[in-house]
Every structure is written in C-alpha cells, then in structure tokens.
Amino acid sequence: MPTTQTHPSPVTWQTIVEAHERIRERIHRTPVLTSRSLNALSGAQLFFKCENLQKTGSFKIRGASNAILSLSDSEASRGIVTLSSGNHGAAVACVASWRGVPAWIVMPKDTPAVKCRAVESYGGKIIYSEPTITSRKETAARVQAETGAVLIHPYDDDRILAGQATAAKELLEEVPDLDFVIAPVSGGGLLSGTSLSAKHMRPQIKVYGGEPERADDAYRSMETGTLQAQDASDTIADGLRACLSPRTFAILQKHLDGVLLVSEKEILAAMHLIWQRMKIVIEPSSAVALAPVLRNDGPAWKGKIGIILSGGNVELA
Amino acid sequence: MPTTQTHPSPVTWQTIVEAHERIRERIHRTPVLTSRSLNALSGAQLFFKCENLQKTGSFKIRGASNAILSLSDSEASRGIVTLSSGNHGAAVACVASWRGVPAWIVMPKDTPAVKCRAVESYGGKIIYSEPTITSRKETAARVQAETGAVLIHPYDDDRILAGQATAAKELLEEVPDLDFVIAPVSGGGLLSGTSLSAKHMRPQIKVYGGEPERADDAYRSMETGTLQAQDASDTIADGLRACLSPRTFAILQKHLDGVLLVSEKEILAAMHLIWQRMKIVIEPSSAVALAPVLRNDGPAWKGKIGIILSGGNVELA
Numbered sequence: 118m119p120t121t122q123t124h125p126s127p128v129t130w131q132t133i134v135e136a137h138e139r140i141r142e143r144i145h146r147t148p149v150l151t152s153r154s155l156n157a158l159s160g161a162q163l164f165f166k167c168e169n170l171q172k173t174g175s176f177k178i179r180g181a182s183n184a185i186l187s188l189s190d191s192e193a194s195r196g197i198v199t200l201s202s203g204n205h206g207a208a209v210a211c212v213a214s215w216r217g218v219p220a221w222i223v224m225p226k227d228t229p230a231v232k233c234r235a236v237e238s239y240g241g242k243i244i245y246s247e248p249t250i251t252s253r254k255e256t257a258a259r260v261q262a263e264t265g266a267v268l269i270h271p272y273d274d275d276r277i278l279a280g281q282a283t284a285a286k287e288l289l290e291e292v293p294d295l296d297f298v299i300a301p302v303s304g305g306g307l308l309s310g311t312s313l314s315a316k317h318m319r320p321q322i323k324v325y326g327g328e329p330e331r332a333d334d335a336y337r338s339m340e341t342g343t344l345q346a347q348d349a350s351d352t353i354a355d356g357l358r359a360c361l362s363p364r365t366f367a368i369l370q371k372h373l374d375g376v377l378l379v380s381e382k383e384i385l386a387a388m389h390l391i392w393q394r395m396k397i398v399i400e401p402s403s404a405v406a407l408a409p410v411l412r413n414d415g416p417a418w419k420g421k422i423g424i425i426l427s428g429g430n431v432e433l434a
Numbered sequence: 435m436p437t438t439q440t441h442p443s444p445v446t447w448q449t450i451v452e453a454h455e456r457i458r459e460r461i462h463r464t465p466v467l468t469s470r471s472l473n474a475l476s477g478a479q480l481f482f483k484c485e486n487l488q489k490t491g492s493f494k495i496r497g498a499s500n501a502i503l504s505l506s507d508s509e510a511s512r513g514i515v516t517l518s519s520g521n522h523g524a525a526v527a528c529v530a531s532w533r534g535v536p537a538w539i540v541m542p543k544d545t546p547a548v549k550c551r552a553v554e555s556y557g558g559k560i561i562y563s564e565p566t567i568t569s570r571k572e573t574a575a576r577v578q579a580e581t582g583a584v585l586i587h588p589y590d591d592d593r594i595l596a597g598q599a600t601a602a603k604e605l606l607e608e609v610p611d612l613d614f615v616i617a618p619v620s621g622g623g624l625l626s627g628t629s630l631s632a633k634h635m636r637p638q639i640k641v642y643g644g645e646p647e648r649a650d651d652a653y654r655s656m657e658t659g660t661l662q663a664q665d666a667s668d669t670i671a672d673g674l675r676a677c678l679s680p681r682t683f684a685i686l687q688k689h690l691d692g693v694l695l696v697s698e699k700e701i702l703a704a705m706h707l708i709w710q711r712m713k714i715v716i717e718p719s720s721a722v723a724l725a726p727v728l729r730n731d732g733p734a735w736k737g738k739i740g741i742i743l744s745g746g747n748v749e750l751a
Contacts (some may be wrong), residue, residue, distance in 0.1 A: 148465065168711075169713045170467075170713055176712060231710070389750060392715050392750055393485075393548070393715075393750055396486045396487055396491060396714060396715040396716075396746035397713060397714055398710075398713040398714060398715060399713075429713035433706060433709055433710055
C-alpha cells in the first residue's frame with residue numbers, strides 16, 4: 118500500500134506537544150480512575166487512563182484528529198480513505214464530518230456490528246474487505262485510486278503516532294511518578310506513541326505492551342529483532358489483529374521494555390473485572406493491558422502502574 | 435419493626451450540610467458525566483450524577499456512613515443490623531468494617547449473587563429471608579432481638595435521608611441551573627433526600643421520581659394521597675422493590691412534582707443505551723431515572739436535566 122506520509126521527520130516531543138495543542142479543544146481529557154479492589158488484587162497501585170470514555174469511544178480520535186486537522190483545505194476536500202477494524206474508522210469518519218469532507222472506511226467483513234454502526238453514525242461510508250491484511254490493503258488502495266482521497270493509515274503515519282502519544286502525555290501529567298505504563302499493541306500506533314511520551318517525561322519508566330497470544334507478531338518481532346508478519350487472527354480482542362509497521366517497530370525497538378502475551382481467557386477475566394469492579398465498559402482490546410498485571414510470571418509488579426484502557430466499543434449482547 | 439430513630443427532628447438543610455461534612459472524606463465525590471448522543475436522543479441537556487462509580491457501587495454509602503459514623507462508640511460496639519436488597523447492605527457492611535464492628539444484613543433469598551458477594555466481601559454476615567417485605571421485617575427484628583445490634587433502616591431514618599441528600603447537593607453544586615432532577619424511587623430515601631437538597635438549592639427546580647410499573651407504590655401513594663403498600667415485585671430493577679415509609683412519603687408529598695412510571699422494556703432499553711453510549715456500567719434501578727426522559731408522554735423535557743444514576747451493581751452474565 119502506498120504510504121501517505123508527507124512529513125517523514127521522526128516524531129519528537131515537539132511534534133507531540135504540537136499535536137496536543139492542535140487537538141486539545143476537540144477531544145476529551147479523559148479521567149484517570151483508580152480502584153481499591155484492583156489495587157488489592159494486583160498488589161500495586163493502578164492508574165487507568167480511560168480512553169473508553171473518549172469521543173468516539175477510543176483513543177483513535179487523537180491520531181485521526183491530529184492527522185486530518187493537519188491537512189490543507191485542498192487536501193482535505195478530496196476526502197479521506199482509511200482501513201480499520203473499527204475504532205480508527207469511526208474516528209476518521211467523525212473528524213472528516215467536522216471538516217465537512219467525505220470518508221471511505223475499508224473494514225473487514227467480520228467487524229463487530231457495533232463498530233460498523235458507529236462509522237455510519239458519523240457519516241462514514243463503509244467498504245467491506247476480506248478479513249486478511251492483504252485484502253484490506255488492496256481494497257484501500259483501490260478506493261484511493263478510484264476516489265483520489267487522502268489515505269490516513271491507522272498507524273503507519275507520524276501524525277497519527279504524535280496524536281496517540283497525547284494519551285500517555287496526559288496520564289503522566291496527572292501521575293508523574295509512574296513506575297510502569299502498559300498499553301495494548303496491534304499496529305503499534307498507541308504503544309509507540311505511549312513509549313515516546315513516557316520515556317521523554319520520565320526516563321526511568323518501564324513501558325510494556327500487552328498482546329494477545331493469538332495475534333503475537335509484536336512479541337515475535339521484538340524477540341527476533343526482525344519485523345514479523347501476522348495475517349488473520351481470531352482473538353476476541355478484535356482491535357488488535359493488525360501487525361507492526363517498520364515505522365512503529367523501529368520506535369518500539371528503541372523504547373519498549375517488552376511485550377507481554379496474554380491468553381483469551383486472561384483477556385476475558387480482566388475485562389470482566391474492570392466492568393464489575395470499576396463500573397466502566399471496556400472492549401476486550403483494553404483488557405489486554407491489565408491482564409499481565411494480574412499474574413505473577415511477568416515483571417515484578419509493584420509501585421505505580423499506568424494502564425491505558427484503549428476503548429469501550431463492544432457488542433452488548 | 436421498631437424504629438431506631440434517635441433524632442426525630444426533620445431533616446433540614448443544616449443536617450444535610452453536617453452529613454456532608456461528616457462523610458465527605460470517606461466517600462467519592464462522583465463525577466457528573468454528559469453524553470452528546472443521549473442529549474440528541476432526548477432533546478435536552480442531561481447531567482448524570484454517577485453514583486454507580488461511588489464506593490461500594492451505589493449512593494447507599496452516603497446514608498450508611500452518615501448514620502453509622504453518627505453512633506457513639508458504645509452504640510456502635512453492639513454491631514449493626516439492617517435489611518436490604520443489596521446495596522444498602524453492602525454499604526452498611528463497609529462502614530461497619532471501618533468502625534471495626536459486626537454487621538448482620540437481612541437479604542431476600544432472591545437477591546442477585548453479585549450483591550451477596552459484595553456484602554460478604556466487606557465482612558457482613560448475611561441472614562436470608564423470604565422475598566416479601568413482611569418476612570424481611572420479621573427477620574430483621576429477630577436478629578436485632580438476638581444480637582442487641584443497632585438497627586439502621588435503609589430509608590426510614592433521618593440520618594440516612596440526610597446522607598442520601600448529599601448526592602443531589604453535589605450535583606447542584608456542579609450544575610446549579612438545572613431545570614429538572616430525576617432519581618429512582620423505592621423506599622424513598624434517595625428521592626426524598628434529593629428533593630430536600632434540590633428544592634433548597636434551587637426552589638424553581640422540578641423533582642421527579644422514576645418508578646417501575648411493576649413496583650408502583652410510590653406512584654399510587656402520590657396519586658391517592660394515602661400511603662400504599664407494595665409486597666413482592668418481580669421488576670428487573672431489583673433495588674426498587676421496597677415501598678415508601680410515612681417519613682419519606684411526607685417529604686415527597688411536600689416537595690415532589692411527580693412519579694413517572696416506566697415499563698420493564700423501557701428500563702432495559704435505557705440501561706443498554708447508557709452502557710453503549712456512555713461506557714459505564716449501571717444497574718437496572720439506575721436506568722429507571724433515565725427512561726422517562728426518552729419518551730414523549732411525560733413533562734415537556736427541555737433545558738437541563740439532572741439524572742441520578744444510583745448504582746452499578748449488576749450481575750454480568
């Protein structure tokens with residue numbers, strides 16, 4: 118897929134600060150919640166950055182608004198195309214509607230209905246693809262060729278990374294003395310942005326990614342030092358089926374302390390705990406960031422741990 | 435059942451302020467959340483006071499902490515007994531544990547398991563009764579006679595009412611120009627406290643109760659001007675099966691603008707909307723306060739409406 122990257126400069130603290138200024142008035146500064154019972158269960162102090170309470174129900178509005186609000190009027194007027202398993206698509210559709218331009222969203226046909234309805238509710242036009250990464254890329258390229266729209270990739274774009282980095286920036290502004298921060302990893306947009314902000318603001322912090330065993334390309338990439346592929350995955354964490362790009366992999370190799378794999382059962386248990394104890398709705402992808410803290414075979418969890426709850430768009434059956 | 439009321443003075447603004455001072459450091463000042471999509475659906479501006487995010491998962495900790503922290507050491511040392519379909523029981527067990535004294539909680543045997551586990555997690559001792567109000571009262575009286583414990587009634591107690599009134603006090607402090615406030619009604623502790631605070635702080639405000647059609651004693655009492663009974667009810671809003679007491683009825687007759695009945699279907703639809711759009715977990719009893727706003731046959735809803743979401747303790751099946 119051709120890249121749309123028009124600013125090849127690496128993401129710096131300055132571009133993250135500028136992104137935050139650009140999007141601050143458009144998005145929610147989401148709350149950081151705590152839970153005594155989850156602290157007791159984990160033996161640590163947990164600080165949950167609640168991007169499930171963000172506009173459009175996930176952190177994706179941060180990157181999408183930074184990227185789309187950066188476009189010139191003539192660029193934006195051609196419309197936006199993207200490929201997304203859901204949350205990025207909803208975010209792009211929402212920001213495109215703010216700018217009054219069309220948005221075409223390529224989504225795998227097994228996307229949960231709730232995420233499709235969200236895209237449509239913001240006026241986005243859904244183009245269905247097969248659920249493989251190959252099919253999704255090909256479909257997006259075809260739509261782009263047919264419409265002339267600007268492609269905003271969900272994570273292989275420095276403007277997206279700078280936007281996603283603002284979630285951890287807000288978290289560290291509120292809790293400056295975190296010992297750890299954990300975010301889910303899929304394409305690596307959120308996690309690489311998180312690592313850039315966190316290591317800049319607190320160099321001694323440890324940054325981990327949580328990843329489903331059933332979509333473990335980031336783990337394998339970090340272990341082997343070579344970017345690994347991931348095609349179709351059936352993990353319940355439907356937002357985490359993408360794989361790293363060279364851009365996000367390079368940042369993670371530099372800044373990440375490790376990727377922690379979790380089973381489907383652990384994802385469901387962590388999701389259930391958060392619903393039950395914190396009374397907030399999160400999607401399975403969010404639970405992937407808490408699950409590693411609830412067991413004893415990873416890092417020695419103690420002190421203050423920031424957990425980025427990435428979204429809350431889940432089918433309520 | 436003998437009353438435990440030792441301070442027969444009516445609840446005044448001064449007692450509400452004192453209650454707030456007494457409990458403020460022990461409880462959460464819960465957030466007031468808004469939702470653009472629910473505003474659009476209702477045609478009004480909605481302000482949700484999120485007592486589902488309160489300690490123990492409901493507003494009940496407000497009254498329980500005011501009542502139990504008011505006891506002398508010698509009174510408290512005898513232990514506490516109460517009767518509760520769940521949330522008041524958990525709150526009493528929690529506050530009793532703060533004071534290091536035992537708590538016996540009489541619960542109907544059809545109480546959702548999640549509410550029983552909550553009572554036990556705070557160290558409360560559950561005594562099961564039949565699900566009728568008669569059986570619950572008799573069982574509580576028996577336990578009180580056997581143990582010598584102090585009875586803290588869930589709502590027929592001015593200290594409880596003053597505590598529950600602090601939720602609306604916080605809501606009006608944050609959104610002073612509300613046109614309406616709606617709270618669910620069961621025994622009337624929350625609703626009478628809400629009406630006392632709201633009418634004191636903003637005399638022109640309209641205060642309504644939301645009540646399930648299947649447990650409509652407050653509606654019938656207000657319509658007839660005579661306290662009506664309610665025995666067993668099977669409404670899904672399991673927290674709303676109690677009936678008014680003379681104490682709460684008298685306050686509601688003076689201050690309430692009306693009771694709005696909602697069907698089981700409307701309760702479920704409102705609950706689903708809040709989970710889906712606001713990404714917070716509420717129990718069915720909470721949804722009863724939103725449901726009337728989503729239809730067109732009640733008051734002409736416009737302007738700013740405060741909605742008290744009473745709790746979030748629901749079985750996640």
